[in-house]
Amino acid sequence: MSVPNQFYEYVDQHKSDFIDRLAKAVAIPSVSGDASYREHVFEMSRFIVKELEALGVKVRTVDLGKQVLDGQEIQLPPAILGSIGDDPKKKTIQLYAHYDVQPALLSDGWDHEPFKLTHDEKTGRLYGRGSSDDKGPLLGWINVLETHVKLGLELPVNLRFCFEGMEESGSEGLDDLIKDEVGPGKFFDGVDCVCISDNYWLNDRTPCLTYGLRGISYYKVTISGPARDLHSGVFGNTVHEPMTDLILLMSRLVKPNGEILIPGLEQLVAPLTDEEKQRYDVLDYSISDIEQSAGAPVALSEDKSAVLMGRMRYPSLSLHGIEGAFSAPGAKTVIPAKVSGKFSIRLVPNMTPDNVDPLVITYLKAEFAKLNSKNKLEVENLHGGKPWVADPNHWNYVAAKKATETVYKKTPDLTREGGSIPVTLTFAEALGVNVLLLPMGRGDDGAHSTNEKLDVSNYIEGTKLLGTYLWEVAATAPK
Amino acid sequence: MSVPNQFYEYVDQHKSDFIDRLAKAVAIPSVSGDASYREHVFEMSRFIVKELEALGVKVRTVDLGKQVLDGQEIQLPPAILGSIGDDPKKKTIQLYAHYDVQPALLSDGWDHEPFKLTHDEKTGRLYGRGSSDDKGPLLGWINVLETHVKLGLELPVNLRFCFEGMEESGSEGLDDLIKDEVGPGKFFDGVDCVCISDNYWLNDRTPCLTYGLRGISYYKVTISGPARDLHSGVFGNTVHEPMTDLILLMSRLVKPNGEILIPGLEQLVAPLTDEEKQRYDVLDYSISDIEQSAGAPVALSEDKSAVLMGRMRYPSLSLHGIEGAFSAPGAKTVIPAKVSGKFSIRLVPNMTPDNVDPLVITYLKAEFAKLNSKNKLEVENLHGGKPWVADPNHWNYVAAKKATETVYKKTPDLTREGGSIPVTLTFAEALGVNVLLLPMGRGDDGAHSTNEKLDVSNYIEGTKLLGTYLWEVAATAPK
Numbered sequence: 003m004s005v006p007n008q009f010y011e012y013v014d015q016h017k018s019d020f021i022d023r024l025a026k027a028v029a030i031p032s033v034s035g036d037a038s039y040r041e042h043v044f045e046m047s048r049f050i051v052k053e054l055e056a057l058g059v060k061v062r063t064v065d066l067g068k069q070v071l072d073g074q075e076i077q078l079p080p081a082i083l084g085s086i087g088d089d090p091k092k093k094t095i096q097l098y099a100h101y102d103v104q105p106a107l108l109s110d111g112w113d114h115e116p117f118k119l120t121h122d123e124k125t126g127r128l129y130g131r132g133s134s135d136d137k138g139p140l141l142g143w144i145n146v147l148e149t150h151v152k153l154g155l156e157l158p159v160n161l162r163f164c165f166e167g168m169e170e171s172g173s174e175g176l177d178d179l180i181k182d183e184v185g186p187g188k189f190f191d192g193v194d195c196v197c198i199s200d201n202y203w204l205n206d207r208t209p210c211l212t213y214g215l216r217g218i219s220y221y222k223v224t225i226s227g228p229a230r231d232l233h234s235g236v237f238g239n240t241v242h243e244p245m246t247d248l249i250l251l252m253s254r255l256v257k258p259n260g261e262i263l264i265p266g267l268e269q270l271v272a273p274l275t276d277e278e279k280q281r282y283d284v285l286d287y288s289i290s291d292i293e294q295s296a297g298a299p300v301a302l303s304e305d306k307s308a309v310l311m312g313r314m315r316y317p318s319l320s321l322h323g324i325e326g327a328f329s330a331p332g333a334k335t336v337i338p339a340k341v342s343g344k345f346s347i348r349l350v351p352n353m354t355p356d357n358v359d360p361l362v363i364t365y366l367k368a369e370f371a372k373l374n375s376k377n378k379l380e381v382e383n384l385h386g387g388k389p390w391v392a393d394p395n396h397w398n399y400v401a402a403k404k405a406t407e408t409v410y411k412k413t414p415d416l417t418r419e420g421g422s423i424p425v426t427l428t429f430a431e432a433l434g435v436n437v438l439l440l441p442m443g444r445g446d447d448g449a450h451s452t453n454e455k456l457d458v459s460n461y462i463e464g465t466k467l468l469g470t471y472l473w474e475v476a477a478t479a480p481k
Numbered sequence: 482m483s484v485p486n487q488f489y490e491y492v493d494q495h496k497s498d499f500i501d502r503l504a505k506a507v508a509i510p511s512v513s514g515d516a517s518y519r520e521h522v523f524e525m526s527r528f529i530v531k532e533l534e535a536l537g538v539k540v541r542t543v544d545l546g547k548q549v550l551d552g553q554e555i556q557l558p559p560a561i562l563g564s565i566g567d568d569p570k571k572k573t574i575q576l577y578a579h580y581d582v583q584p585a586l587l588s589d590g591w592d593h594e595p596f597k598l599t600h601d602e603k604t605g606r607l608y609g610r611g612s613s614d615d616k617g618p619l620l621g622w623i624n625v626l627e628t629h630v631k632l633g634l635e636l637p638v639n640l641r642f643c644f645e646g647m648e649e650s651g652s653e654g655l656d657d658l659i660k661d662e663v664g665p666g667k668f669f670d671g672v673d674c675v676c677i678s679d680n681y682w683l684n685d686r687t688p689c690l691t692y693g694l695r696g697i698s699y700y701k702v703t704i705s706g707p708a709r710d711l712h713s714g715v716f717g718n719t720v721h722e723p724m725t726d727l728i729l730l731m732s733r734l735v736k737p738n739g740e741i742l743i744p745g746l747e748q749l750v751a752p753l754t755d756e757e758k759q760r761y762d763v764l765d766y767s768i769s770d771i772e773q774s775a776g777a778p779v780a781l782s783e784d785k786s787a788v789l790m791g792r793m794r795y796p797s798l799s800l801h802g803i804e805g806a807f808s809a810p811g812a813k814t815v816i817p818a819k820v821s822g823k824f825s826i827r828l829v830p831n832m833t834p835d836n837v838d839p840l841v842i843t844y845l846k847a848e849f850a851k852l853n854s855k856n857k858l859e860v861e862n863l864h865g866g867k868p869w870v871a872d873p874n875h876w877n878y879v880a881a882k883k884a885t886e887t888v889y890k891k892t893p894d895l896t897r898e899g900g901s902i903p904v905t906l907t908f909a910e911a912l913g914v915n916v917l918l919l920p921m922g923r924g925d926d927g928a929h930s931t932n933e934k935l936d937v938s939n940y941i942e943g944t945k946l947l948g949t950y951l952w953e954v955a956a957t958a959p960k
């Protein structure tokens with residue numbers, strides 16, 4: 003049961019139709035983080051529902067309630083739950099993507115209008131907000147559906163769609179929906195595996211499958227003392243200054259080489275096996291890749307595997323900034339009365355917010371006690387999420403690997419990512435099945451940046467990849 | 482030649498007229514730092530010119546040119562140069578005050594309309610922006626003049642006035658004016674000493690004379706690396722993070738107990754003599770005074786003299802904040818690409834920006850080199866000013882001391898202040914004469930804060946003090 007050749011032919015022949023479909027989607031500025039764009043997020047949901055229904059998908063939109071944004075109470079965009087195929091002899095695959103996008107303004111530094119898909123024929127790139135994150139991948143599934151329907155080809159699997167419009171703004175409401183829809187007779191009943199297409203290749207050359215994500219624990223350390231901001235002329239060298247204490251505490255969290263100084267954290271990290279180490283050694287990646295994406299020669303090491311493991315399988319601690327201190331241009335001579343340092347730790351197995359929090363809090367309190375300061379310390383965890391790792395030898399991954407080899411003639415890199423996509427963990431835990439991250443775009447697509455793009459070849463070959471993956475699941479998964 | 486009794490009688494009898502005069506001045510919102518208030522700064526200058534001319538002062542307003550503020554090019558308010566008396570047998574005293582004020586809005590938390598003088602009869606306080614800083618003292622001189630004119634009393638000294646309208650906004654244009662007007666036949670020719678009334682008592686009980694001010698050297702330390710802000714998920718533990726380097730550098734500048742860690746700085750500080758030490762021991766001041774003004778028990782020491790010397794005769798280093806890092810509420814997971822730490826050092830004799838700068842820059846470079854970071858360091862001095870100390874045994878001070886004892890029946894505290902009033906140094910250096918800071922208001926007046934006030938008793942007794950000082954100069958100064 004391999005992919006019929008007519009599938010690939012149809013996709014190649016309808017390249018410009020598929021690009022038109024993406025252009026229509028990009029033209030709807032479905033920015034979820036700005037209340038004044040909310041109507042467009044709804045417009046985008048209607049666009050998708052129409053496309054799905056035209057292709058025979060049974061669609062249900064789920065009202066996720068209201069939120070407060072920019073001071074107004076407004077309606078959340080709906081989750082779109084779609085279903086096609088109910089053959090008990092076939093595997094049932096749950097697909098996820100999001101139809102909202104990050105904000106974008108021409109004045110941010112875009113070379114083209116961000117909400118008008120611009121096809122640069124010379125480079126073969128499609129520029130536009132959402133082209134790669136995540137409208138391209140979402141439409142990739144619709145292109146696959148269309149191809150099957152138009153060719154009269156029966157789908158090799160049952161498909162379930164879960165498309166949301168709030169991913170860029172914390173996925174409000176989605177977790178509850180997923181948990182509610184688990185159980186006999188519910189929407190997610192019978193799902194055999196999950197495929198999420200909302201990430202990127204490690205580089206701009208080699209496709210990848212992603213089987214892990216770091217978690218996060220985000221902290222706010224507040225030092226307060228004086229009742230109000232003081233003038234440094236009048237009070238300098240007479241009182242305990244909160245900034246002095248805070249800067250010293252923050253300096254004791256992490257070394258310039260990235261080493262975390264909080265006792266006990268290192269011991270939580272799962273030991274590295276030879277087999278895992280080898281996975282990093284074979285990745286198609288170089289120090290120059292990382293320095294190119296950072297824009298400067300600032301890699302922590304010259305050893306490719308070390309740098310990759312720093313991102314993928316070891317924790318990191320980043321100091322983000324300070325709230326309450328002087329932060330504007332110029333030279334203000336203030337002693338801020340209350341300052342809050344913000345830092346976060348990226349978590350890897352077997353770290354969790356629950357086992358990391360007490361170590362962080364105990365350490366900060368002990369270090370603060372050493373300062374002999376009369377100021378006050380408060381440590382808060384602002385938010386947290388567990389890391390996620392899947393079994394990359396599961397049939398879901400085997401199918402995706404075969405599909406990649408078929409379409410791209412390359413063995414995909416097996417990667418873990420340093421950031422988090424919280425819905426991944428929700429699906430894994432709530433459904434109890436294997437989850438695969440199968441990216442369409444490249445590492446240089448610039449999701450969330452100016453000039454976001456998707457290469458035409460990634461869109462078209464990516465559509466083929468998604469379709470082939472469905473056939474390979476049918477062929478590979480145990481009956 | 483002591484003060485005629487009728488002087489004191491007139492001041493007491495005209496208390497409510499003098500308060501009316503202050504009310505008129507406070508009603509003009511002469512905020513120099515906001516372009517939309519500039520017309521009121523001019524209005525205030527016309528008010529003062531009219532008052533001075535009505536009392537026989539020869540007035541010249543000096544156009545100080547233009548400035549760019551809030552994006553517009555606007556006219557600077559004029560300096561007001563006034564002159565009354567030319568008797569070569571009398572001493573010539575140069576007076577300074579400013580007629581502009583800090584911004585103030587009722588919504589900032591004022592209990593009363595800030596630009597309407599509110600007389601609280603119960604506490605004897607006059608609330609209003611500029612009441613104490615610096616319209617009260619400025620009008621104090623005008624009250625003294627009026628009293629002499631109305632009583633037909635000859636002034637015991639020649640007076641020169643220099644009133645500016647930009648003190649709260651960097652005294653733009655004034656330094657050049659002062660330097661231009663020094664020399665034979667120029668405005669400041671023949672000045673024997675300077676009296677500036679633009680500061681405060683140390684507490685709310687005891688008058689003071691101020692003979693020293695700290696200088697300042699303000700630094701910006703910039704660490705840059707990546708070409709753009711990075712996502713901590715993707716880049717955490719793979720690149721040298723500028724914040725990590727900056728926080729570590731900033732932590733090496735000053736200890737929580739106020740001790741400065743830059744080698745060589747301490748050696749620049751003039752040694753403490755027993756005589757000077759004793760001056761701090763006798764000041765009417767307590768740890769509870771400082772903790773009351775800071776609003777919390779955060780004094781660096783329980784020893785009053787140690788805390789006072791920390792403010793008055795030792796340097797201080799304050800960390801003000803960071804530009805370029807995440808500073809808003811919330812939890813953003815950014816690795817900032819370029820961050821600038823701001824700190825300043827308050828300077829005391831024999832420190833100057835010129836001898837401090839190289840020590841700071843050399844130290845920061847050496848500490849940065851120890852980090853083995855691939856990021857880049859830049860250190861800038863944003864501005865600087867030398868410390869100022871006058872001889873408190875000069876006849877100018879002796880006269881002010883006698884005047885204080887006459888009016889307040891108390892020996893004034895001899896203080897130095899921790900902040901800077903740059904015009905003081907300009908007068909001292911350009912004119913080469915003794916400069917005295919003779920305050921009218923109390924330490925709790927709240928200049929620059931909400932609910933700024935001047936006690937009626939300080940306004941009225943302060944007017945007497947200024948007048949008595951003129952008579953005491955005439956009596957005390959060598960012929």
Ligand SMILES: [Zn+2]
Nearest residue numbers: 135136169200
């Ligand atoms: Zn996305």
Ligand SMILES: [Zn+2]
Nearest residue numbers: 135170449450
């Ligand atoms: Zn995104």
Ligand SMILES: [Zn+2]
Nearest residue numbers: 614615648679
């Ligand atoms: Zn002032």
Ligand SMILES: [Zn+2]
Nearest residue numbers: 614649928929
């Ligand atoms: Zn002021």
